[in-house]
Amino acid sequence: MLGLVVGTGCSGTTASASSCTGDGAAPGVTRDEVRLGLLYPDSGLLAEAFPGLRAGVDARLGEVNATGGIQGRKIVYEWRDDAGTAEGNLSGARELVDQRGAFGVLEFTAAATGSAKYLADRRIPTVGLAAEDVWTKYGNMFSFASTLAAPVDTYGRFVKERGGTSAFLLRSAMSAGVSGAALRIGQSLQALGVDVVGSFAYTSGADSVTDVARQIVSSGADTVVTMITPADLPPVLRAIRELGGSPKVVLSLNGYDHSLLRRHGPDLAGVLVPVFYRPFEAGGAPIQHYLDAMARYSPQTDDAEQEFGLIGYINTDLFLRGLQAAGPCPTRQSFLAGMRTLTRYDAGGLIQPTNAGATRGRQSTCFALMQVNPSGSAFGVAQDNLCGRALGPTL
Structure with a gap:
């Protein structure tokens, strides 16, 4: 599947831009535009895991193009559906880079392992969701936050403070990268004395929700940590309660989605979700700026307050x-060098200042924890700026 997005309002070309064209021009860069590629699962089992994603991309590109683009060039993109598979991811990346001439790639998927080596070998700038171990391996891959690399004790610290003593890890079976994340969460819990008493790789539609819930209840765990698609979580929690389970802590690594509450709020009551950016409930100028951009440049979205x-x-x-x-004549090499100069990147106040060029080698140690209220109607800030420490290399 293919889409093309072009913003409006570019101020025209500049002398420096025109001097970059010709045989020496970087792929995807012309006098008038820079062409990017976007990879994400628009179909397949992971398609529902990324609501609102393209709306966020469109909003930010709409903003920059309305003010003249970058160095007088519009930023445009084509996208490919990787269907959440490694094969689809590699095929999509090859099409975008080899056939469509993309300068770089925006990537939001749990199948980035498919194209990672291909993109790294060609030094293709790649920015996106660091959801798999492969994001820690290559110097061309960047994200504003990482939950990868060495484990941190932050998760274990929080669970212990909430009275948790034993945990069950429920992860998705659809991504190999999630297994690595589950290992690090387990290390975080165990470092603070919280035993991991069970683990299961869950596939919605293939595994029985009741059987999974029975495993969790039978394990005796007082804490459930989930790394599954947010839409799959409500029926699991409902089944746990129907079987008499009442965990002290339910920590979901994703699911900060207000539209999810409208559909399944009561089932999600009490669930905690860590976020690595300014929560919508915090408000302020950065959040209002984002909401205004979404309203202006992505009016098709029915809810701008979605994490993705x-x-x-x-x-x-x-x-x-x-x-x-x-610089005015961007190359892939100068882009990668430029990223490493962003040592205090804060996305206009949407995140804490971070060294964008160094995030791939370390995991974020601080985050906010959002909690669904008892009626399941809204999120609240359970703990702001919860911090821990790195535990060392991944085992």
């Missing part, structure tokens, strides 16, 4: 910052 809309927006902004730092 914001994640798409921030990572697109990060790519634009790298492109600006690459």
Whole structure:
């Protein structure tokens, strides 16, 4: 599947831009535009895991193009559906880079392992969701936050403070990268004395929700940590309660989605979700700026307050910052060098200042924890800026 997005309002070309064209021009860069590629699962089992993603990308590109683009060039993109598979991911990346001439790639998927080596070998700038171990391996891959690399004790610290003593890890079976994340969460819990008493790789539609819930209840765990698609979580929690289970802590690594509450709020009551950006409930100028951009440039979205809309927006902004730092005649090499100059990147106040060029080698140690209220109607800030420490290399 293919889509093309072009913003409006570019101020025209500049002398410096025109001097970059010709045989020496970087792929995807012309006098008038820079062409990007976007990879994400628009179909397949993971399609519902990324609501609002493209709306966030469109909003940020709409903003920059309305003010003249980068160095006088519009930023445009084509997209490919990787269907959430490694094969689809590699095929989509090859099409975007080899056939469509994309300068760089925005990537939001749990199948990035498919194209990672191909993109790294060609030094293709890649920015997006660091959801798999492969994001820690290659110097061309960047994200504003990482939950990868060495484990941190932050998760274990929080669970212990809430009275948790034993945990069951429920992860998705659809991504190999999630297994690595589950290992690090387990290390975090165990470092604070919380025993991991069970683990299961869950596939919605293939595994019985009741059987999975029975495993969790039978394990005796007082804490459930989930790394599954947010839409799959409510029926699991409902089944746990129907079987008499009442965990002290339910920590979901994703699911900060207000539309999810409208559909399944009561089942999600009490669930905690860590976020690595400014929560919508915090308000303020950065959040209002984002909401205004979504309303103006992505009016098709019915709810701007979705985590993947914001994640798409921030990572697109990060790519634009790298492109600006690459200079008036951007090359892939100058982009990668420019990214490493972004040592205090904060996405206009949407995240804490971070060294964008160094995130791939370390995991974020601080985050906010959002909690669904008892009626399941809204999120609240359970703990702001919860911090821990790195535990050392992944085992």
